[in-house]
Amino acid sequence: MQNKIGREIPESVLALGFEPYQGEGAKDGVEYRKQGPRVRACEKPFESKVQSSLREAIVKCGLTDGMTISFHHHFRDGDYIVNMVMTEIAALGIKDITIAASSLGTAHDPVAEMIEQGIVTGIQTSGIRGKIGDVISHGKLKTPAILRSHGGRVRAIESGEVHIDVAFIGAPTSDCYGNARGKGGKSDCGVLSYAMVDAKYADKVVVITDTLVDFPNFPPSIEAIDVDYVVVVDEIGNPNKIASQAARMTQDPRDLMMAEMCAKVIAATEYFRDGFSFQTGAGGPSLAANRFLEPMLVKNGYKISWIIGGITQPAVELLNKGLVGTIVDAQDFDVPSLKSVHEHPRHFEISTSQYCNPANKGAFVNKLDFVILAALEIDTDFNVNVITGSDGVLRGAPGGHPDAAAGAKCTLIVAPLLRGRMPTVCERVVTVTTPGECIDVLVTDYGVAVNPRRQDLVEQLTRAGIPLCTIESLKQKAYEIAGAPDPLPFDDRVVAIMEARDGTVLDVVREIKPIA
């Protein structure tokens, strides 16, 4: 059947118990009971949870065939944890494992082979890149991968849709009881926001660190009361790949032009007032928008109330200049950000539930004024794709994109009209990761289009003298330059299910045929 946004959801997927997407906010107000983990009471005193080896911890957790394990991705491309744990699991002869990660990338290429071997038979993630995406797109994973936004992942765990048997949490520092922090140590990643829900809802929790510190390691991101075992290893990550030294500010004139237009669009709306809230992605033009916003703030005597999201240097600079009141931080992309969090008195770590869970009693994104996001593709219904590449292969991350887009009063997508010879603006995106009803404004290098649902913004931008065009005309222009893209050679088989924030099915990803 077709879901609310006209995507065909096969019966085979509905038969798994999934509902089709029914529109933005369709599950607002739904009541449910949160699930709890199965835990062992530690009533008697004992001194330490440190185990002699990772293998010992895995064995003590009772990890067996068919279980679900989880990981966070705060170490990004520098992560050693996933491979370290999976190597032990494989060596123990355990198979049929589902990995429920907050994101998976090229650092985890060795897992691709374990998928082919049946050691890993399920993947649930908010991002997927490298060889894992490749083998899944080519039909090697036994079950369809389940793709969720960051907020959707928390919702799924808290509601019990995903039950984590064992969470493996890499931590830059931990004490012998498992009080763990994102700060400090050899592999500083600033915060452990993604892992917080895992610690609270997994039956067993293993903290893996390369820097054991004195008890109590406070304030903890992961609380000892939720941790079963602590494992100390030589290295949990490669610091050079965890965080870049500093955000590279784009010098590309096209990016700068789009960034300036984003700032102009923001300033033209009713939401641009003293105390607005703001989020940007870490992409070039999104980041550069900060540069153009700053003089507008100064000129108007405005201050940003709070900045949220994955944090980068420009946000930290605005905080240090007193142009932002508070940063609430769910991920650090660069060294200035991870140095600032917990150090600057108004730069705080938050959980991903606080950030963007659509099923709690009100996440930060619900009060967000502006977000600037990127897109691999955007279609004439304003649907955005950030998961499948132009070849139809999984190589992206919904991450917090659908969450921030749904929450923000004004959601901007910034993207060049073309990437190489591929139109970004198109008739129909390969995969919908963020529904068009959540997108308000598209800024491209060939013009600005406002979603027709937002006639209020059309008026406000027009009043401010910003020239607007239709998204159809942008698509037209793209196709004129590059030609209409050829349809991708998909097979019928569903290899991945793209969940909406609320757990319904937004779209499916099908197997891509091998090149003949």
Added chain:
Amino acid sequence: MQNKIGREIPESVLALGFEPYQGEGAKDGVEYRKQGPRVRACEKPFESKVQSSLREAIVKCGLTDGMTISFHHHFRDGDYIVNMVMTEIAALGIKDITIAASSLGTAHDPVAEMIEQGIVTGIQTSGIRGKIGDVISHGKLKTPAILRSHGGRVRAIESGEVHIDVAFIGAPTSDCYGNARGKGGKSDCGVLSYAMVDAKYADKVVVITDTLVDFPNFPPSIEAIDVDYVVVVDEIGNPNKIASQAARMTQDPRDLMMAEMCAKVIAATEYFRDGFSFQTGAGGPSLAANRFLEPMLVKNGYKISWIIGGITQPAVELLNKGLVGTIVDAQDFDVPSLKSVHEHPRHFEISTSQYCNPANKGAFVNKLDFVILAALEIDTDFNVNVITGSDGVLRGAPGGHPDAAAGAKCTLIVAPLLRGRMPTVCERVVTVTTPGECIDVLVTDYGVAVNPRRQDLVEQLTRAGIPLCTIESLKQKAYEIAGAPDPLPFDDRVVAIMEARDGTVLDVVREIKPIA
């Protein structure tokens, strides 16, 4: 039947589903599934949770006859919240309410009348004083009150034994979304540790504040993601009764002598070494022990690793002098303590689960070296009573007493042999709140007795030249001076059930006969 410590548990209590106490640590390692609250997904953006009145919030919560509501006691004798909420509930004609509070005191005397009227038919608490204790002891509450330690309360809530329908959380500051803090405002109480479990496990959560602050109110003790409604009132408490200006250090020579002996006992044990951990109650001699410990620390070049518990000025002073590494704080008894928490970089707020829940994966008390506690009575089996007065009426608080006693490697009770004409050391305490197997040393003004279970401590104290006597000889001395106490005129009816930390029944409290 008799439980492990020889207390008669009536069949009527066992018939309610309770198990008799089976000894310290009997439930260690027991597996259970944590319960979750029933919540309403807030997927759609909205700006504020502030309601026009407390009544509106109560009505929106759907509060009806027979429900369980909860409160915290961080405002102590200055609390206005319980009476404010109960007055509205009574005015709405709602009845048969169970109050599950972290403690109840004289500030809540008006509730006594509601018990007689059947508006309140259940009480679950970790402390009970004033008229509420009186009417319960005289058989006016419809169901037996359930008394738990602070850790036992968290355990009961997390395991689902107590299900809170609506938590009412008084907060010194809150923003419009319910991010609430113990710090700041007109009724500063420092921390909101007791309320944290309520916020996470109650179906509905109402934050009541007299100081609404800008969003986001960070770092929050209570997270907005768990809060349904915010109510702003004129005053939530009386600051003069919330915290004393400064801890009154006793000048009583008897108290000082006992305090000095406590410090000597500590210094004589193997646990007195660099980096030990420490807790004291807020009573006179317990507090004064800090004064005598300090020179011993300096002399040995030792530093206390961490201090935990209800915090008072002496702990803050040791922190400021660099003689303590970290304070982890679950309650503030005086102004210096509540000023220090969140301000001194090593003075942290913790949840009551982190402090002392016996059913999580390892609370702080599990790693505690020393605790000095008080007692209303202690018997020759070292069982302690801190709940019933010498007249058999409920007027005390187990609080964290049983938790710290069970966790600490060395648990000291400090108490005068007699209070007026009443022996403190006796043959059999009226009510057991902390089992004798958790008590190691009794320090009185007439001598020091070590629990015979701890021959290691007998040796260490003897080696240090501390004169020891038996607890029987102390009882003998007390009875010689004051005479053996007359048995109290109890009826058969059980008016309160004293749970052990693990939820089994340690003892029961019976109705006291009216004076003829």
